[in-house]
Amino acid sequence: MDRKAQTMTSAVGSNRSSRIAGFHKKSPRERLDLVAAFAGLDAGQVAHLANMGNLDPVLADKLIENVIGTMNIPVGIATNMKIDGEDVLIPMATEESSVVAAVCNAAKQNYDAGFSTSVSGNLMIAQVQAVDVRDPSAARLRILERREEIKAACDACDPVLLSLGGGFRDLEVRLLDTPTGTMVVTHLIVDTRDAMGANAVNTMAEKLAPSIAAWSGGRVYLRILSNLADRRLARAHAVWKTADIGGPEVRDGIVSAYQFAAADPYRAATHNKGIMNGISAVVLATGNDTRAVEAGAHAYAARSGRYTSLTTYEVNKDGDLSAAIELPLAVGLIGGATKVHPTARACLAILGVTTAERLARIIAAVGLAQNFSALKALATTGIQKGHMALHAQNIAMMAGAVGEEIDRVARILVERASVRMDVASRVLEEVRGS
Numbered sequence: 001m002d003r004k005a006q007t008m009t010s011a012v013g014s015n016r017s018s019r020i021a022g023f024h025k026k027s028p029r030e031r032l033d034l035v036a037a038f039a040g041l042d043a044g045q046v047a048h049l050a051n052m053g054n055l056d057p058v059l060a061d062k063l064i065e066n067v068i069g070t071m072n073i074p075v076g077i078a079t080n081m082k083i084d085g086e087d088v089l090i091p092m093a094t095e096e097s098s099v100v101a102a103v104c105n106a107a108k109q110n111y112d113a114g115f116s117t118s119v120s121g122n123l124m125i126a127q128v129q130a131v132d133v134r135d136p137s138a139a140r141l142r143i144l145e146r147r148e149e150i151k152a153a154c155d156a157c158d159p160v161l162l163s164l165g166g167g168f169r170d171l172e173v174r175l176l177d178t179p180t181g182t183m184v185v186t187h188l189i190v191d192t193r194d195a196m197g198a199n200a201v202n203t204m205a206e207k208l209a210p211s212i213a214a215w216s217g218g219r220v221y222l223r224i225l226s227n228l229a230d231r232r233l234a235r236a237h238a239v240w241k242t243a244d245i246g247g248p249e250v251r252d253g254i255v256s257a258y259q260f261a262a263a264d265p266y267r268a269a270t271h272n273k274g275i276m277n278g279i280s281a282v283v284l285a286t287g288n289d290t291r292a293v294e295a296g297a298h299a300y301a302a303r304s305g306r307y308t309s310l311t312t313y314e315v316n317k318d319g320d321l322s323a324a325i326e327l328p329l330a331v332g333l334i335g336g337a338t339k340v341h342p343t344a345r346a347c348l349a350i351l352g353v354t355t356a357e358r359l360a361r362i363i364a365a366v367g368l369a370q371n372f373s374a375l376k377a378l379a380t381t382g383i384q385k386g387h388m389a390l391h392a393q394n395i396a397m398m399a400g401a402v403g404e405e406i407d408r409v410a411r412i413l414v415e416r417a418s419v420r421m422d423v424a425s426r427v428l429e430e431v432r433g434s
């Protein structure tokens with residue numbers, strides 16, 4: 001630890017308080033020194049955090065608050081994907097081994113036919129919550145009658161969006177029964193074009209709130225978008241020929257795995273987690289909001305009142321495996337980090353997308369490919385064989401292997417069919433002693 005950090009340890013160490021006034025006004029390096037003193041980080045850890053890699057420290061410090069470093073996640077490329085007849089290389093940012101390989105593997109097995117995709121639109125929903133409304137049913141109609149006024153107010157909020165062909169599209173007013181009375185919830189439905197649109201629709205909701213309070217005769221609390229973006233669905237469909245995936249037993253095993261997920265929320269959560277392995281990786285690589293997409297996906301999976309699979313698998317008339325996915329995908333090419341993060345910009349350039357709609361379609365196809373590979377592995381050899389073979393390198397590194405030792409230890413773990421930390425430690429000793 002350097003002298004400055006040591007001084008801080010003595011100053012802060014005696015009083016390890018997390019109450020640090022004005023932390024946000026310091027520079028990343030000043031904050032890092034304070035944190036190092038608080039947590040007793042060694043010089044190596046401090047130097048590691050201070051190295052922001054390929055993200056400009058000035059930009060990092062503007063993207064979020066109280067920055068002290070960056071967390072680098074590998075970006076891998078999924079190959080073999082053909083989407084709507086076009087070959088695409090897919091950048092995926094993930095920390096999990098075998099995720100990228102799984103997409104490559106699925107896409108290789110239906111490369112000739114590829115994936116066909118569609119979307120339901122680019123529409124986002126903003127909600128305005130009114131409470132203490134004496135006559136909710138009549139209030140609903142009073143708001144619906146103001147449609148043109150509401151449209152004009154929304155469109156006036158965002159002339160840029162309007163000039164790009166976006167803006168207000170529709171109005172819904174829902175009555176919700178709650179323990180404290182009937183709430184009147186207004187939905188502003190807005191085409192946000194190539195933006196995810198959170199800020200655009202939130203601005204509209206806040207602008208309209210006083211009018212909605214007046215028209216409803218109640219009080220307005222929340223004014224915020226809904227992440228259940230069910231008017232912005234992305235869909236992908238693919239057929240894997242039975243002969244190309246190992247025969248009818250493999251096909252039927254995959255269908256059965258899907259039916260298990262469709263019937264059981266315990267299995268559906270894992271099934272959908274596998275889908276999100278692919279989806280979140282592309283969402284993150286392109287600088288989009290992973291939490292927004294995750295929330296939308298899981299809410300959509302539970303839309304019937306019972307949590308279920310986001311994909312479906314059937315045997316088609318030719319006896320082949322026909323698979324589909326449908327989920328909300330509110331992603332953009334502008335806004336958030338998409339336009340300012342250089343890695344996101346480069347990933348969007350690799351994808352060659354020029355519209356948010358195309359990006360959503362690609363992401364849906366990746367989710368389906370990811371799910372196909374996981375189900376195929378689970379219904380045949382089991383997940384360990386492929387996944388753990390790739391994960392063996394992580395286990396080798398955790399056991400302390402460095403440089404060429406990593407591949408050697410990983411290979412031996414796979415050969416011995418025992419991808420475990422204790423075994424890796426022993427193998428590492430053997431490798432070092434040989």
Ligand SMILES: CC(C)(COP(=O)([O-])OP(=O)([O-])OC[C@H]1O[C@@H](n2cnc3c(N)ncnc32)[C@H](O)[C@@H]1OP(=O)([O-])[O-])[C@@H](O)C(=O)NCCC(=O)NCCSC(=O)C[C@@](C)(O)CC(=O)[O-]
Pocket residue numbers: 079080096097098099100101102103104105106108270271272273274275277370373374375377378383385386387390
């Ligand atoms: C791991 C594989 C792909 C091996 O599969 P394999 O059949 O042994 O692979 P292969 O050596 O025959 O190669 C086939 C193709 O796979 C790709 N491939 C093969 N290896 C690599 C690699 N190292 N790097 C990149 N791509 C790779 C590549 O495209 C290759 O073609 P080629 O390029 O050789 O012409 C397969 O077992 C698999 O797809 N497994 C599924 C893995 C998976 O789903 N991982 C996610 C993590 S587990 C999880 O979180 C989700 C889960 C499982 O719980 C979800 C659920 O329960 O539903």
Ligand SMILES: NC(=O)C1=CN([C@@H]2O[C@H](COP(=O)(O)OP(=O)(O)OC[C@H]3O[C@@H](n4cnc5c(N)ncnc54)[C@H](OP(=O)(O)O)[C@@H]3O)[C@@H](O)[C@H]2O)C=CC1
Pocket residue numbers: 158159160161164166192193194195196197198199200201202225227289292332334335336337
């Ligand atoms: N619950 C949630 O999910 C929430 C998410 N967020 C965050 O909001 C961010 C996304 O907000 P978003 O509104 O998309 O981003 P921005 O507000 O940053 O960008 C959208 C704006 O960009 C302008 N624009 C320029 N070109 C285009 C184009 N081709 N298509 C559409 N708009 C264009 C528009 O008008 P103009 O120039 O007038 O701005 C538009 O309103 C993410 O960081 C997300 O994490 C925020 C709150 C809640």
